Amino acid sequence: MPRTLQTDRWLLLYTLALCLIGAVMVFSASAVTARETYGSAYTFILRQALWLALGLAGMFWLMNVDYHRLRQPSVIFTGLSVVLVLLLGVLFLDKSHATHRWIRIGAFSLQPSELAKLMVIFYLAWFLEMRRRVTGHDRVARAQAKVNHFQLTLLPALGPVLLFVGLVVLEPDFGTAAAILLIALGVLFVAGLYSRYLLYTALAALPVLYLLVVRVPYRLDRIIGFLNPGADPQGRGFQLLQSLIAVGSGGFTGVGLMESKQKLFYLPEAHTDFIYAVLCEELGFLGGLGVLVLFGVYAWRGLRAAWGAPDDFGRLAALGITLMVTSQALINLCVVLGIMPTKGIPLPFVSYGGSSLLVMLLATGVLLNISQYAELELNRSSP
Numbered sequence: 001m002p003r004t005l006q007t008d009r010w011l012l013l014y015t016l017a018l019c020l021i022g023a024v025m026v027f028s029a030s031a032v033t034a035r036e037t038y039g040s041a042y043t044f045i046l047r048q049a050l051w052l053a054l055g056l057a058g059m060f061w062l063m064n065v066d067y068h069r070l071r072q073p074s075v076i077f078t079g080l081s082v083v084l085v086l087l088l089g090v091l092f093l094d095k096s097h098a099t100h101r102w103i104r105i106g107a108f109s110l111q112p113s114e115l116a117k118l119m120v121i122f123y124l125a126w127f128l129e130m131r132r133r134v135t136g137h138d139r140v141a142r143a144q145a146k147v148n149h150f151q152l153t154l155l156p157a158l159g160p161v162l163l164f165v166g167l168v169v170l171e172p173d174f175g176t177a178a179a180i181l182l183i184a185l186g187v188l189f190v191a192g193l194y195s196r197y198l199l200y201t202a203l204a205a206l207p208v209l210y211l212l213v214v215r216v217p218y219r220l221d222r223i224i225g226f227l228n229p230g231a232d233p234q235g236r237g238f239q240l241l242q243s244l245i246a247v248g249s250g251g252f253t254g255v256g257l258m259e260s261k262q263k264l265f266y267l268p269e270a271h272t273d274f275i276y277a278v279l280c281e282e283l284g285f286l287g288g289l290g291v292l293v294l295f296g297v298y299a300w301r302g303l304r305a306a307w308g309a310p311d312d313f314g315r316l317a318a319l320g321i322t323l324m325v326t327s328q329a330l331i332n333l334c335v336v337l338g339i340m341p342t343k344g345i346p347l348p349f350v351s352y353g354g355s356s357l358l359v360m361l362l363a364t365g366v367l368l369n370i371s372q373y374a375e376l377e378l379n380r381s382s383p
Helices: 009-038 043-063 067-071 073-090 112-131 139-147 150-170 174-191 195-214 217-227 238-249 275-308 312-336 354-381
Strands: 103-105 108-110
Touching: 009 043, 009 275, 009 354, 043 108, 043 354, 067 073, 067 112, 067 312, 067 354, 073 103, 073 112, 073 150, 108 354, 112 139, 112 150, 112 174, 112 312, 112 354, 139 150, 150 174, 174 195, 174 312, 195 217, 217 238, 238 275, 275 312, 275 354, 312 354
Parallel strands: none
Antiparallel strands: 103 108
């Protein structure tokens, strides 16, 4: 009797747990700010709830749609075209927070750069699967050689990626641009990219980093503030110091839900990029560790899905999605804890922000669908 497809319950339940924690913490971190700004403590949580409902609906739908449909050229190139138009269009819209990152429709906004992450994953998974198709003997070596062919593989693979990265840098959003490039390189490496190309990329990036970081005053200020926040506690080092105060104030068990002091206009971006600091203050070391465990399980189940996927498209897409979610979580946690310079990267599923939440849930829906086929393959190979 043939085995039926089964949903990865661990991945699903832990994703839902992160979403639930996120909804609770968004309300806790934003209620006072929302009341002072909009006259209602529920403004941000209601918006987040609507995006959460939309994202969950999309996740459950994609979870039940065969992921092989996503590798159709019509789907890939339509998605790339839509994202390209949105990334170009947003540059001509009015600025918000001194950047061109959002397309606003009434009270809601869409960030095209978040969609770009997902389309880069699907495009590379589709393209690299085609390039890796070989028959006959010595298939692994021949497939790797095809992946490392500059004109036929690397150039067309990285062309759309670098175009998206360049447009995101113009917004400007250096952090998201770097994240897109990191995801692309991760997918290429797993597909068989030679390590020396990663070294060449790092060397080529040095002058670009100099121009985009050292020569841009506000980014250089973040680096200086990170290296010595105490030198300017009311300026460059303010946000990092307030974050560390919040994390340290939580102790082992926290000060209690809704009881954070730092969110009361001390910690900037308390309900968005620095929500983990508020979580650690209110829920303590145990709460912060719990979130780390949830992301750790997400990474484990995502890598398991990639390992067992029956084809290259599924394997590379699963790996790209897992890398997108976990690397963004790691960067956010490092920023909040003072391990990396301050950068506006939200914590997946937890931070306030509709575009990020929607894309993460849609991506997880695809990952859940891949995991069904992966589990079937793993069960077949087990004794």
